[in-house]
Amino acid sequence: MDYSWPTRGAPEDGVVAIDAQGRIDYLNAAAAALFGYVPEALLGQLLEVLIPEPQAAVHARLRRAFAAGKAPLAIGRMRAVRGRRRDGSEIALHVMLKRDADTGRVFAFVHPLERPSRGGGGGRETGEDPLTGLPDRRALRRDLDAMLTGADPTQPQVCLLFAEIDPFAGNRAAVDPAHHDALMRACADRLERLETEAMQLYRSGEDGFVFLMVQETGAAMPGPQLARVMAALRAPFEIGGQPLHLEFGIGHACAPEHGAHAGELIANAALALAASKAAFNRPTGYDESLRSRVEHRHRLLRDLRAAVERREFELFYQPQVDLISGEIVALEALLRWHHPEWGLLLPGAFMEVLSASELSLAVGDWVLREACTQVAIWNRHRKTPLTVAVNVFPRQFDRDILPAAITRALAESGLPPRLLDIEITENIVIDPATHSTEVFEALTATGVALVLDDFGTGYASLTCLARHPVHKLKIDKSFVAGLDTGPGYRAILKSLQALAGTLGLGTVVEGVETAETAALMRDFGFAVGQGFFWNRPMAREDCARALGIVGQVVEAWA
Structure with a gap:
């Protein structure tokens, strides 16, 4: 069976015949009346007289291609188009073209697109897009x-x-x-x-x-x-x-x-x-792999909804350490998921799907409350209070959402605003849809510190510093990882610390895994480091022991 374009509709209203040169050589009274002419006035004219500009020029090109032996796709099928009446007004039409193979003539069967419905009201036949006139x-x-x-x-x-x-x-x-x-x-x-x-x-x-x-x-x-x-x-x-x-x-x-x-x-x-x-x-x-990936994504989203209901999330904490004294001065709160089948999942397994979902609002709100409450409890048992750093989901970064969530978390936990760092990635800040300037102004009013995360990895990092009231820079671990590849990374790290110092900003350098690296970062002027050299991310109980505090943990999803 040959593929052919299907026909639709019935040619009962207007009929216009076009010869091989694209000129009208016949039309019935219904077609002439539709366009506001008497039949004799249109005979011999190019069909483009009935087509609005600029569609007329497009049609002329297609007609020339047709005359050269290429059958237009519109032959044999109904389309919604715009017609031009004698007075210059436009009319929405259904048009179906048929070709006479013996003579080469093309017949256009036309009727108005808008028709009264059987109930007497206005209505439009299905299958056409009203904005563009294209088939839908x-x-x-x-x-x-x-x-x-x-x-x-x-x-x-x-x-x-x-x-x-x-x-x-x-x-x-x-x-x-x-x-x-x-x-x-x-x-x-x-x-x-x-x-x-x-x-x-x-x-x-x-x-x-x-x-x-x-x-x-x-x-x-x-x-x-x-x-x-x-x-x-x-x-x-x-x-x-x-x-x-x-x-x-x-x-x-x-x-x-x-x-x-x-x-x-x-x-x-x-x-x-x-x-x-x-x-x-x-x-x-x-390809078939697309379906399996989409099915996995749907399964993951379904399981994430259940995880919110069943409270399967937990926060791990990774210390941030003073590079001179070696003391823990802050903790970054990191999300983990206890999946009922797959076990403990790191963010890389689910964060992309979660971030794109509205579930991230509920999870992000919980992370703020959980982290603030837990660190406030631990701080009651310390001479020097800890700061807690919390990452923000893109959907949270809204002037009507994030400042209110921060204010609630601080009020419920009793944590002072100065002890909360809000880590914001550059991709969130540079999205024009977030109205980031307004959000930064509202966040600054809460009294928390704003940290530009993964600093140095994006093309707009310096622009973010110029436009927004950032308090700290978190230097991406890729710069530390590249130290052994050549002198370039050393120069970059020194310049980043010098930039922060000039702007009066604090710094945290990520990816510190050896004593030698820690010493080098200290020599470069960095004040705080984070990495496996000191601790991997730890569950609450393990973190409490590392802090010398036992039994002082908040119940998850309280």
């Missing part, structure tokens, strides 16, 4: 179903290419969200120009587009088509007077290798799209 995801499913039903594997293969746009990534500070519709229309217009006899565009969701493609079996997927789509979306757009450079993910899948049925193929192409977005928008084709 329902139309995609119908067309794909028709093409795959009874398909012959010796015939060309059907492929899906999903593209999803992040409209305001990198543009949040300059773009009004009200421009979203204009941007989507501009994307649709640009992508529609890529349509060929084997490549049809659909809209999918708020920010997504899908190409349904036919190509020879065994051809590399999606090959040149992918390059054209990426080039179209990478070229800057101008919306509301602002130049926009878009970020977007692309995933693709082909039948029958990646799904013999429409639902399966769509689902697998969507999985590839999700993998593309997770891989910093690198175009991704479906």
